[in-house]
Amino acid sequence: xxxxxxxxxxxxxxxxxxxxxxxxxxxxxxxxxxxxxxxxxxxxxxxxxxxxxxxxxxxxxxxxxxxxxxxxxxxxxx
Numbered sequence: 001x002x003x004x005x006x007x008x009x010x011x012x013x014x015x016x017x018x019x020x021x022x023x024x025x026x027x028x029x030x031x032x033x034x035x036x037x038x039x040x041x042x043x044x045x046x047x048x049x050x051x052x053x054x055x056x057x058x059x060x061x062x063x064x065x066x067x068x069x070x071x072x073x074x075x076x077x078x
Contacts, residue, residue: 004064007036010055025050 011021018036022029025047034040035047048059055062 002066002068004066005036005038005040006062006064007032007051007055010057010061011036014055016055021051021054024054 011018018032019029022032035043051062052059
């Protein structure tokens with residue numbers, strides 16, 4: 001998936017453990033691991049907001065887009 005989740009980067013910057021973050025945002029460490037390892041198919045906006053509040057950051061600090069390998073220009077499909 002071309003959406004990359006950079007929770008690890010923000011956790012390192014904030015010197016915060018995964019378990020601590022999970023407790024602060026009210027999800028299980030297992031669900032947080034699914035999100036941070038890029039296996040999630042979706043994220044609730046309330047969860048994203050809670051992450052931003054707990055990590056004192058913006059959504060763009062946590063999510064970024066990278067084109068998939070071999071992806072062609074899709075402008076013609078719009």
